[in-house]
Amino acid sequence: MTENMTEKKLLRVAVIGGDGTGPEVTAEAVKVLQAAARLENFEIEFHDFDLGGERYLKTGEILPEEVFQELKTFPAILLGAIGHPDVPPGVLERGLLLELRFRLDQYINLRPVKLYPGVETPLKDKGPNDIDFVVVRENTEDLYTGVGGFLKKGTPDEVAIQTAVFTRKGCERCIRWAFEYTRRRNAKKRLTLVAKTNVLTYGHDLWRRTFQEVAKEYPDIQTDYNHVDACCMWMVKNPEFYDVIVTTNMFGDIITDLAAILQGGMGVAAGGNINPEPGGTSMFEPMGGSAPKYTGKGVINPIAAIAAGGMLLEQAGFASAAAKINRAIQVVTGTKMKSQAAGKMGYSTSQVGDLVVEALGAL
DSSP states (O other): OHHHHSOOOEEEEEEEEESTTHHHHHHHHHHHHHHHHHHHTOEEEEEEOOOSHHHHHHHSOSSOHHHHHHHTTOSEEEEEEOOOTTSOTTHHIIIIIIHHHHHTTOOEEEEEEEOOTTOOOSSTTOOTTTSEEEEEEEOSSEEEEEEEEEESTTSTTOEEEEEEEOOHHHHHHHHHHHHHHHHHHOSOOEEEEEEOTTTOTTHHHHHHHHHHHHHTTOTTSEEEEEEHHHHHHHHHHOGGGOSEEEEOHHHHHHHHHHHHHHTTOTTSOEEEEEOOSTTOOEEEEESSOOOGGGTTSSOSOOHHHHHHHHHHHHHTTOHHHHHHHHHHHHHHHHHTOSOSSTTOSSSOHHHHHHHHHHHHHHO
């Protein structure tokens, strides 16, 4: 009687397959999420949304207001990829990705940088124990706010101004979140601020002062500072030094692409755009693009999308299921897949998803 009366927890997830190979990798992430939910005895309700380049080309719509209002009702969004060869660069990125990040106030961009077993890194003599850190990137300020303009556009005297915007609130809430995340991540407890205070003497001075003030509230966390150029060098030379990095929107965008190569490429790199506030909507995605040349061939790597699904579960409060997905991924990369490159995995896209489901069941 008691068992019948106990309702399973329900997680509602919006799915935006998007463009190119996005729907293919998203389908595998959904498959794995469903398997994890069965294992952990909860339910996931998926709702598909038709957004991306095809819709834009047919209707001229990027993110209709009624669709945005519906997306706001979901705690989580799973995104495949955005990018269409017939749509000019920046149209979908600004109109959909940045629009969702800003309007949903997803002020944390979380990028785990972990080298999975069996995955090759270009770094000599480095292994999974050496490449295992996280980048916390501020996600709603900096140059991405779009503040600026042109003067005398199209003439020899043209002036273009792009203004970076930093606020105390924006800096502090990101930095404080990073301290809390570092505290619960592992025993290392080291948080590194990455900025460029010797040149960017206003906005980045605000970042450093805020970092130093918040650090006083976390005496158990070891703090450090790197200029962004030095960070890029040390990420290659000694990636094992890093535990958690917190940084600005622009610098975070750049160093996480470098980090993706260190961990084996975009095929395994996943990220989250997080609104940590109660009732907030967060969005999770593989870092690779839409890869239109592989569309429909069943050769694209879904590991990053599956890992994004694991991140989604962790943020939604299903930590045990998320941990199992992470372990299953490592079983598959370490013992099954020949490569992480498209067409060279030794399996099709859907077969890799099946392998992760199989590994989940064996845990």
